[in-house]
Amino acid sequence: MERMTFFEKELSRINRVIYKNQGQIDAIVAVRDYIDCKYETKLNLNLLSKIHFISKYHLLRLFKRYYGITPRQYLIDKRIEKSKENLGNGMSVTETCFAVGFESLGSFSVLFKTKTGKTPAQFRREQLSRSN
Amino acid sequence: MKVTLIGIPVRDQEKALRFYTEKLGFIKKLDTPLEGGNRWLTLVSKEAQDGPELLLEPAPNHFEPSKVYQDALMEAGIPYTQFDVDDVQQEYDRLIELGVEFSMKPTQMGVVKVAVFNDTCGNNIQLVENL
Numbered sequence: 665m666e667r668m669t670f671f672e673k674e675l676s677r678i679n680r681v682i683y684k685n686q687g688q689i690d691a692i693v694a695v696r697d698y699i700d701c702k703y704e705t706k707l708n709l710n711l712l713s714k715i716h717f718i719s720k721y722h723l724l725r726l727f728k729r730y731y732g733i734t735p736r737q738y739l740i741d742k743r744i745e746k747s748k749e750n751l752g753n754g755m756s757v758t759e760t761c762f763a764v765g766f767e768s769l770g771s772f773s774v775l776f777k778t779k780t781g782k783t784p785a786q787f788r789r790e791q792l793s794r795s796n
Numbered sequence: 797m798k799v800t801l802i803g804i805p806v807r808d809q810e811k812a813l814r815f816y817t818e819k820l821g822f823i824k825k826l827d828t829p830l831e832g833g834n835r836w837l838t839l840v841s842k843e844a845q846d847g848p849e850l851l852l853e854p855a856p857n858h859f860e861p862s863k864v865y866q867d868a869l870m871e872a873g874i875p876y877t878q879f880d881v882d883d884v885q886q887e888y889d890r891l892i893e894l895g896v897e898f899s900m901k902p903t904q905m906g907v908v909k910v911a912v913f914n915d916t917c918g919n920n921i922q923l924v925e926n927l
Contacts, residue, residue, distance in 0.1 A: 669873020671912070671920075672900055683906040693907055693927050730907045 691718060692730045699735065703742045704765040709735065739765075744779045747772070751788040752795075760784065800848050801838070802877060805855040805866050806917035809837050812852045815916050819894050820879075825849055834858075841879075856918060866918045873899050875912055875922035884909045884925040 668676075683689060695716050699707060712735060713720040727735045743764040750760040758769060761784070766772040776784045806812035816822045822839035826849070829835055838849040856863035869876055881887045884902045888911050892898065899920060900912035909925045 669899055670871075671873035671875070675900075675903065675905060675910075679905060683904075689906060696907070696926075 688726060689730065691716060692723075692726050695723065695727060695735065696731065696738065699739050699742060703739060703746065704763060706765070707739055740775060741779070744776060747776065747784065748780070748787065751784055752791040754788075754792060757784040757788060801851050802848055803851040803853050803855075804876060804915075804917075804919060805862050806852045806915075806919070807854075807856055808917060809835055809852055809854055812915070812917040813837060813839075816850070816852065819891065819896055822850065852917075870914075870918060870920060873912065873920060876919040878910075878922035878924050881923050881925055884911050884923050887911075887923055 695712055695718075698712065698715065709720050709724060713723050716723065718726070724734060727733075727738070731738060733741075743766060746764045747760045747766075750763060751757070755763065757773075761769050761772040766775075773783055776782075776787070780787060782790070804812075813824065816839055817824060821842050823842055823845065824837075825840045825845075826838040827835055828837075834854050837852045839852065840849055841847055856866050866876070888898065888902050891913060897914045898911055899914065900910070902909055902911045904927070907927050909927055911923045912920050913923070915921050
């Protein structure tokens with residue numbers, strides 16, 4: 665058996681202190697998996713809470729604790745990431761907006777610009793001119 | 797301001813270039829000759845070629861404190877930086893097959909799984925997967 669490095673010892677100490685509740689971790693990972701698979705549907709805290717049998721505020725608190733962001737922020741990041749893929753593949757801005765689950769073109773464009781620094785149309789143009 | 801570059805100190809730029817491209821799968825982006833055989837040598841990830849560049853910098857050979865710090869991190873098993881992968885176990889198996897040495901096997905830490913390998917140029921590097 666090789667000796668443990670300082671780093672390994674620290675990780676296992678931290679694991680014992682803050683990650684001891686494996687059941688809770690599994691539950692939150694399941695919520696994240698659900699968002700990953702269903703990001704394009706109408707998702708909200710009520711629905712996630714019902715499906716995963718965790719109270720709304722507990723779920724919100726735990727998700728933030730383990731992933732560092734709220735489920736809502738996570739969902740938005742996921743949708744933006746997917747919309748970048750779609751736009752890069754040549755899908756139109758309107759089509760992309762609804763395909764990834766946004767309900768208004770206006771809020772999609774604003775969010776997209778905030779997160780990426782470009783409007784969806786600019787991003788799409790750049791991606792397509794690059795691949796030609 | 798934007799983040800476009802991450803520097804990694806290496807003892808031998810040519811050896812680092814081979815390890816990071818041949819074993820890890822990065823792609824060379826810039827290779828500009830500088831003074832004294834040093835190069836401005838950057839790589840990008842194959843999956844995100846417009847993402848941040850990795851700068852393989854020969855700092856430990858020219859600035860003693862850099863070498864001291866790098867040695868101390870290596871000794872303690874502390875990763876200099878980390879790269880994201882889809883599946884840590886799969887990447888661990890692939891790299892073991894290529895002869896890469898790991899100081900930490902795939903290990904779960906809360907909602908991530910991590911593993912640590914030696915980049916043969918003075919650093920421990922951590923692989924991370926979001927569970």
